[in-house]
Amino acid sequence: MKLFKYTLCLLTVPVILLSGCNDSSNSAPIKGEMKPTPVTYKYQVIVQNLTYGQPFSPLAVVLHDEGDFWQIGNTASLELENLAESGDNTMLLAANNVLSGVSSEDILMPSISQSVEITLDDHQASYLSVVTMLVNTNDAFTGINALDISSLAVGESISLMAGSYDAGTEKNTELQDTIPGPASGGTGEGFNATRDDIDLVTMHPGVVTLDDGLSTSVLTQAHRFDNPTIQVSVSRIE
Amino acid sequence: MKLQAFIVGLACATTSAFTSAQQLEITVTNLTHGIHFTPILIGAHDDSMHVFKVGEQASAQLQMMAEGGDISGLSQMLSSSNADVVENPAAGLLAPTMSTTTMLNTADSNSYLSVVAMMLPTNDGFIGVNSWMIPTEPGSYTFNVNAYDAGTEANDEIINGGGAVGTPGIPIAPGGNGGSGASGVTMDETTPYVHIHRGSLGDDDLTAGKSDLDNTVHRWLNPVARITVVVN
Numbered sequence: 001m002k003l004f005k006y007t008l009c010l011l012t013v014p015v016i017l018l019s020g021c022n023d024s025s026n027s028a029p030i031k032g033e034m035k036p037t038p039v040t041y042k043y044q045v046i047v048q049n050l051t052y053g054q055p056f057s058p059l060a061v062v063l064h065d066e067g068d069f070w071q072i073g074n075t076a077s078l079e080l081e082n083l084a085e086s087g088d089n090t091m092l093l094a095a096n097n098v099l100s101g102v103s104s105e106d107i108l109m110p111s112i113s114q115s116v117e118i119t120l121d122d123h124q125a126s127y128l129s130v131v132t133m134l135v136n137t138n139d140a141f142t143g144i145n146a147l148d149i150s151s152l153a154v155g156e157s158i159s160l161m162a163g164s165y166d167a168g169t170e171k172n173t174e175l176q177d178t179i180p181g182p183a184s185g186g187t188g189e190g191f192n193a194t195r196d197d198i199d200l201v202t203m204h205p206g207v208v209t210l211d212d213g214l215s216t217s218v219l220t221q222a223h224r225f226d227n228p229t230i231q232v233s234v235s236r237i238e
Numbered sequence: 239m240k241l242q243a244f245i246v247g248l249a250c251a252t253t254s255a256f257t258s259a260q261q262l263e264i265t266v267t268n269l270t271h272g273i274h275f276t277p278i279l280i281g282a283h284d285d286s287m288h289v290f291k292v293g294e295q296a297s298a299q300l301q302m303m304a305e306g307g308d309i310s311g312l313s314q315m316l317s318s319s320n321a322d323v324v325e326n327p328a329a330g331l332l333a334p335t336m337s338t339t340t341m342l343n344t345a346d347s348n349s350y351l352s353v354v355a356m357m358l359p360t361n362d363g364f365i366g367v368n369s370w371m372i373p374t375e376p377g378s379y380t381f382n383v384n385a386y387d388a389g390t391e392a393n394d395e396i397i398n399g400g401g402a403v404g405t406p407g408i409p410i411a412p413g414g415n416g417g418s419g420a421s422g423v424t425m426d427e428t429t430p431y432v433h434i435h436r437g438s439l440g441d442d443d444l445t446a447g448k449s450d451l452d453n454t455v456h457r458w459l460n461p462v463a464r465i466t467v468v469v470n
Contacts, residue, residue, distance in 0.1 A: 072267060072269055072335055072464070073267070073335035073336065073337065163459065163461070164459075166271050168271070171454070172454045173454065174454070198271070198272075198334065198335075200334070200335045201335070202269060202270060202271040202334055202335050203269040203270060203271070203458070203459065203461065203462070204271070204459065205270065205271045205272065205455075205456075205457040205458050205459060206437075206457055206458075206459045208440070208442075208453045208454055208457065212439075212453070213439065213440070213441050213442060213453050214442050214453055214454065215442055216442065226459055227459050227460060227461070
């Protein structure tokens, strides 16, 4: 039954669009007649920060058909490097493969959940990605990468947890002037084009901190984290 | 309708588990930032054996692998149980973020997969998969792998070339980023059973201190490896 409805919907959309074109070329559409209503695909993405002391930078939530935002063993894209070192998602949200991209308004504090809605008209995107920086680190990020939502029906949802990754673009020195988050008083540097680490994306080894033997670290035991660090729930609501 | 298809599917799956050999394509990926894997050992075996088991004492063969990267003992143990074995698919060390892929043809009754490799630099840490049931339905299956401690050697974190069974110390830091002159983190190993590794400590002094490991390089969080098995 459901499948039938879906097929019907798919079939009728192009017909409506075509007739819409014809109408406009013939001028004067008849008042009150059916206009082509765009089909909107709308998702609610609920993200929870599972850490104790690692605020997340504003979330980048993206619908896309192609590509992914990172791969273990590959070098980080400039867009990812930017987000993972500074927490600024502007560049990533403007990446070529982004069909629809939304940034959450603010930093997501530990244990807090946040809901972000994202929509795309007339096309059901294949993938959804979420990327955010753990701001009291050099270049740690977490999120979900190209989650397959191509067959997600209205009312259905997918929930998952994920660990943290290391962009590999900045050494994990934990020095005050390299940590952009509140741990450094917000004085640390964000993005720096120099890549002085292994320049490959890996799982993150965790932070060491001053309390656990890194005498030059600006971080404390409160900034330690373990996997998983993020909980994501994606529901299609329209 | 759907339910019926499902039941038929189940019936097929159950049947094939006992009747047909399988061809597997296995990929192992090192997910860590600074840990190398020594030669990997992959075996498909039946349920009469296991390569390691959490909470049990390590076999002498597992100890050889976990302390020195020597897989010959475990490989022999598998072969004598009629397992299908692949030794050292990466032809040496598997560096951070690297992957290796190998084919494995399994005999009829060998429906469990085990994978091990030592982690360097550690005293007796290893990646481990114990008796993962090989799916009978063709497809691609991916899962994460945790780090274990063989429980056979104190985690002193001293790099001294010690890889032989019973010799304390870590054989080598393959990344060339280890230290020297450490006094040792601990001389005790009071839980002599295989367990989830508590992680290395390291320190920030490469010429002295407690540990020869670099605490910004040689730590890890689980998972440490990812395995994809394509069942053909």
